[in-house]
Amino acid sequence: MLDLLIELGNLKRLPRTGWLLRGVPNPESVAEHSYRVALITLFLADELKAKGVEIDVEKALKIALLHDVGESRITDIPKTAQYYLDKGKAEKKAVMELLLSSPEPKEYFKLWREYEEESSLEGKLVKFADRLEMLIQAYEYEKAGFRNLDEFWGTVKKLRESEFYSYFRELVEGLVEMREKLHRG
DSSP, X not given: OHHHHHHHTHHHHOBOHHHHHTTOSSOOBHHHHHHHHHHHHHHHHHHHHHTTOOOOHHHHHHHHHHTTXXXXXXXXXXXXXXXXXXXXXXXXXXXXXXXXXXXXXXXXXXXXXXXXXXXXXXXXXXXXXXXXXXXXXXXXXXXXXXXXXXXXXXHHHHHHHSTTHHHHHHHHHXXXXXXXXXXXX
C-alpha cells in the first residue's frame, strides 16, 4: 500500500492540462482539483440529504476521492488528445492496476466505475460536482485575467441537464451571473 500512496502523490505535481493549453502558466494540480471536488460533493450530498433525498454521503465521498486516481499513471490527457486515444480503456486499466494494492480493490474499482458510467446517484453527484468545480476554477482564472476559457463554459449545459440542477440551480446560475458581471466590467 505504501507504493500506492507514493504513486498517488503524483497527482499533487500533475497540472490540469486543459488550463495549461489555454495559457494558465501555473494551473491547479489534479490533487487540488480532486480535493475541491470532494468538498463540493460533501456539501451537495449533505444538502440533498437535508432536502429528503436518499443519498449515501460516505459512498459519494469515496467516489469523489477516487475519481481521478488513474491520472497518476496516465496523466491528465487533454480533450484534444482524447480524440486520438482510448482514454477510457487506458484509465480503466490504470485504475485496476493501481487499486490492486488498496485495502478493497474490487469495491474501490466499482465506485470508480460508478463515477465514469454515472450509474448510481452518488456517481452522478460526483460528476456534477466535478463539472461545477471546473467552472468555479474557470471563473477564478478569468477573474485573475486569463482569457480564452469560453470552451469550458459549455459545461453549464450539462449541469442544467442534470437531475441535480433543480436542487442547485442557484449555484449554477449564480456562477454564470458572476462571470457575466466580470465580463461586463
